[in-house]
Amino acid sequence: MNPRSFNNARVWRVGADVDTDALAPGAYMKHGLEVIGWHCLEAVRSDFASGVREGDVLVAGANFGIGSSREQAAGVLRHLGLAAVIAPSYSGLYFRNAFNLGLLLLTCPEADKIEESERVALRFEGDTPRVIRANGQGLTCAPIPGFLMDMVDAGGLLPLLKQRKQG
Amino acid sequence: MTHPQTLAQKLIARAAGRPQVAVGEVVTCQVDLAMFHDSSGPRRLKPMLDELGAEIWDKNKVVLVLDHYVPAQDADAQKIIQITRDTARQWQLPHVIDSEGICHVVLPERGHLHPGMFCVGGDSHSPTGGAFGCYMFGIGATEMLGVCVSGQIWLQVPRTLRMHWSGRLQHGVSAKDMMLHMIGRFGMNGGQYQAVEFAGAAVQALSMPERMTLSNMSAEMGAQAGLIAADDTTLAYLQQAGVPADKLAQVASWCTDEGADCEQHEFDASSLSPQVAAPHSPANTRDVAAFAGIAPTIAYIGACTGAKLEDLRAAASVLKGQRVAAGVQLMVAPASAREQEQARQEGVMQILQDAGATVLANSCGACAGYGATFQEGATVISSTARNFKGRMGPASVNVYLASPYTVAASALRGRITDPREVLA
Numbered sequence: 181m182n183p184r185s186f187n188n189a190r191v192w193r194v195g196a197d198v199d200t201d202a203l204a205p206g207a208y209m210k211h212g213l214e215v216i217g218w219h220c221l222e223a224v225r226s227d228f229a230s231g232v233r234e235g236d237v238l239v240a241g242a243n244f245g246i247g248s249s250r251e252q253a254a255g256v257l258r259h260l261g262l263a264a265v266i267a268p269s270y271s272g273l274y275f276r277n278a279f280n281l282g283l284l285l286l287t288c289p290e291a292d293k294i295e296e297s298e299r300v301a302l303r304f305e306g307d308t309p310r311v312i313r314a315n316g317q318g319l320t321c322a323p324i325p326g327f328l329m330d331m332v333d334a335g336g337l338l339p340l341l342k343q344r345k346q347g
Numbered sequence: 348m349t350h351p352q353t354l355a356q357k358l359i360a361r362a363a364g365r366p367q368v369a370v371g372e373v374v375t376c377q378v379d380l381a382m383f384h385d386s387s388g389p390r391r392l393k394p395m396l397d398e399l400g401a402e403i404w405d406k407n408k409v410v411l412v413l414d415h416y417v418p419a420q421d422a423d424a425q426k427i428i429q430i431t432r433d434t435a436r437q438w439q440l441p442h443v444i445d446s447e448g449i450c451h452v453v454l455p456e457r458g459h460l461h462p463g464m465f466c467v468g469g470d471s472h473s474p475t476g477g478a479f480g481c482y483m484f485g486i487g488a489t490e491m492l493g494v495c496v497s498g499q500i501w502l503q504v505p506r507t508l509r510m511h512w513s514g515r516l517q518h519g520v521s522a523k524d525m526m527l528h529m530i531g532r533f534g535m536n537g538g539q540y541q542a543v544e545f546a547g548a549a550v551q552a553l554s555m556p557e558r559m560t561l562s563n564m565s566a567e568m569g570a571q572a573g574l575i576a577a578d579d580t581t582l583a584y585l586q587q588a589g590v591p592a593d594k595l596a597q598v599a600s601w602c603t604d605e606g607a608d609c610e611q612h613e614f615d616a617s618s619l620s621p622q623v624a625a626p627h628s629p630a631n632t633r634d635v636a637a638f639a640g641i642a643p644t645i646a647y648i649g650a651c652t653g654a655k656l657e658d659l660r661a662a663a664s665v666l667k668g669q670r671v672a673a674g675v676q677l678m679v680a681p682a683s684a685r686e687q688e689q690a691r692q693e694g695v696m697q698i699l700q701d702a703g704a705t706v707l708a709n710s711c712g713a714c715a716g717y718g719a720t721f722q723e724g725a726t727v728i729s730s731t732a733r734n735f736k737g738r739m740g741p742a743s744v745n746v747y748l749a750s751p752y753t754v755a756a757s758a759l760r761g762r763i764t765d766p767r768e769v770l771a
Binding site: 201202205206207209211223224242247249250254269271272275276277280281325336337338345 | 373387400401424427468470473484485486487489490492496539569628716733735736737742
């Protein structure tokens with residue numbers, strides 16, 4: 181699967197300031213991603229964990245991922261099969277963690293235009309991603325440096341380091 | 348020609364092996380120290396290092412702290428602690444601090460930090476090290492794997508947001524109030540992952556534990572680092588912590604140059620009232636007077652943010668010779684064993700216990716939300732850093748964040764109280 185391109189991805193909408201405790205609640209941090217996944221976002225959107233499917237996207241308000249350094253908050257979204265997160269801004273620490281785990285974050289100033297349950301597509305023009313809405317409207321996202329996309333393409337820093345060691 | 352540089356630029360340039368660096372460029376830095384704990388450390392790192400067949404680049408530059416899952420609350424926590432201890436032995440790590448306090452407090456306490464260093468920590472409150480003139484920031488476990496393998500990390504050279512505090516804090520107003528005020532003004536991502544620097548007469552007047560509170564909660568402002576240039580107060584602390592004199596020789600140069608390009612914000616410490624952040628965001632901040640009707644059932648003094656020596660002293664100054672109100676449970680979890688011992692010698696622990704405090708272990712405790720947390724429906728006033736919904740207990744728990752002075756005054760009166768009323 182090419183992580184830089186998808187079609188017909190179903191949208192889950194959440195608000196601004198989604199924190200890492202909402203994504204990976206502390207009470208379940210001693211467990212692995214499977215258990216954390218059952219409780220992902222339960223404090224803000226209780227239908228998410230049970231309803232999310234491979235290839236869906238999460239569209240959020242500003243400041244997504246504020247809070248802790250716990251990377252399970254990013255890892256759990258990959259575990260649940262999300263193709264990308266789309267938001268106007270992210271916590272800087274969450275941003276690093278996501279790419280290190282191969283989770284694609286799209287910084288999209290106009291993310292708020294995207295509606296619940298609509299279907300969106302993704303295309304890259306060079307290093308600039310564009311989200312294409314169901315109505316054909318294109319939303320340009322911030323460019324992503326090549327060294328970060330290398331991690332997304334490899335599935336994260338660990339597989340990338342393994343590739344480089346073997347290569 | 349050299350341009351005036353910010354403290355952040357100087358620290359990054361040194362670590363990148365460059366004469367200077369420009370804001371916005373991506374550079375690779377050599378890491379002087381990497382800290383991780385029982386949650387972010389061995390249990391996550393060991394399987395990845397084993398999978399790569401790699402080893403830690405320099406064990407002398409690694410500090411492991413057991414603070415999140417100690418003391419074990421259940422069998423799962425016990426297993427994590429066991430993995431951490433077994434791995435520490437197998438790796439023969441020279442610097443392990445086990446159940447003696449919270450990482451951000453024990454790291455400087457044991458002399459691991461000094462001005463000029465470039466450090467990373469496997470915890471979001473790692474900017475605390477900035478109080479000692481280090482560029483220190485938090486990273487996740489996989490990124491820590493990258494550091495462990497290479498001894499290096501990338502970053503984008505940040506702009507500097509300079510928070511300039513003139514005047515002097517009133518008695519009963521503290522660094523925590525300064526931080527809650529700034530987070531309320533700029534928001535939880537107002538730091539935009541840039542470097543914040545705290546300066547001015549009101550900052551210079553603060554003790555090291557108080558300065559650590561400023562740097563610590565830079566995380567809640569969304570900054571990458573929270574820096575304070577070293578001065579005589581810093582030097583005195585570090586000398587006492589056993590940092591060798593040769594490492595403290597060049598301290599004066601680690602400051603922002605006159606004329607360096609900063610975004611400066613002015614504040615007057617003299618007019619600052621105690622601040623309280625209402626559920627469920629540290630940015631949901633107002634003057635304490637706005638919360639006079641709230642009656643807490645739990646008053647919590649804990650965490651790296653709010654249970655250092657200065658925080659314990661502040662609470663004791665309010666509670667001396669008195670008992671907390673009926674219906675309020677006061678809990679105190681001193682941030683380190685050494686600070687607790689110092690507080691004991693000063694009579695501070697006795698005052699807190701006489702006031703009715705339950706003294707808990709020197710660990711992250713309820714703040715991390717990993718073990719024992721608060722019961723359904725509790726109203727909590729807490730000296731910790733975060734009041735996210737569901738963090739410190741069920742979603743029905745309401746946490747108000749405040750300074751240790753305000754937490755103690757509120758415990759005493761049974762409603763959220765301006766500590767200046769009690770201290771007057």
